[in-house]
Amino acid sequence: MVEFEPQTPYSITVAERRALFLEGARQALTGPAYFVAVALVGVGGLAKAAGFPPAAAFLSTLLIWAGPAQVLFFGSIAAKTALSAVAVSITLSSIRLMPMVLSILPMLRAPGVGRRQLFMATHFVAVTVWAESLRRLPDIERGKRLPFFFGFAVACIVTSAVFTQAGYYLTAALPKPLAVGVLFLTPVYFLSTLVRSARLPVDWFAMVFGLALAPVTQAWVGGGFDLLALGLIGGTGAYVCGRFFTARRAERAP
Template sequence: MSSAFRRDFVWGFGRALALPAWIVGFSLLGVGSLARDAGHPIGAAVLSTILIWAAPAQLILYGTIASGGLLVAAALAVGLSAIRLLPMVLSIWPYLRRPGQPLWLQLLMAHFVAATSWIDATRHLPGMEPDRRVPYYLGFASACVAVSSTMTALGFLLVGALPGPMAAGLLCLTPLYFMIALVGSARNAPDWLAIALGVGLVPVAQITVGRDFDLLATGLVGGTAAYLLGRWLPRRAA
């Protein structure tokens, strides 16, 4: 590992520790308590954070186990829930993929994609030199996973110490951070339009497709409409 790689890795690690890693980490406290309620040992709880790396998917896993569901059904549900991350991976992949990268590194970088790491990547990777992007991204994502794994263990040990509403509220930290970061990074009319449509279409989606698919429908319809209008408005103005 070169000194330049270590420098950029540490830079990303430190930037994550400044705030983002703690936001996602505290949301994993509730996952640790759910794992204990489901009868899993602390090691399995921490491993679920490292391997799944998605609090909603972990909630699905432990909710299914707690209700007596089959592990096969839980695995299928967790896999399907991860589909929402595919557009995030594709959107930042041009900045991370380099000629000659080994397959294991590409899989690791794709695995690290989550709301927090994606937001930071979209804001900072485009302005970086290509050789600095991968170590920075790996450092940032590693810090998030490390803090989240620690918080999962802490939540496992503190089960019963946190009031139920507080534990549930901690799970909302990541989506709140995601929303605030999206607003903060919006730069043009299509960005603002996508956010507005995403928020405004939620009630309609819940009525038409139900709570199980409202997020998917809202993102698909709102994002597509914002993209098309973003291409149409400049032509109209011209």
């Protein structure tokens, strides 16, 4: 007699995974993928200025997938900075992504999802993917989130790599004000996404603390640790204020 293992509540078929992956890619290509991709056009121009071949610009997005780190890499190489210093600078600049990874992984965990899959998912966590995931994943059944996430993230990173490659050839032809404006699209899009996805008082407090304290931490901390300090101080303050606000509102409720 053949015994079958009971399926978990979140087990899905290969066809469902494929459909979820494609749906994630489709949603990314409705806008988010292009916003982050346009912001990386300037990275391609920087790669060219640093003397790298076109393939390096393309691969930098696939392998690094962090605009500030890519700028640091190509800028430091162009300035003939020691490779050890380049490695340390990029590592410090990427610390800012750690809180994003820690906040998104619990949303992707589900029965049947192994550590290897979650480890792979961490590579795709960047500002746009993180912000959009916080907004979209809660509406998806837990066991179906990871395929959707991979589809969304892969569409973003591949589109960005193509735009980075295009920027290798195009940035030199863009007027300086336009090139600066293109780079400014990412923070504007990131902030608008946070506003759109804010649901609780703590979300709004976090944005207020972040915007208010960013110049302070940059001036007083710096050295690649300013964003980490901002996350710790601003996040703690937002959490405390959010709890206080929620408690006061509950007391006033009839």
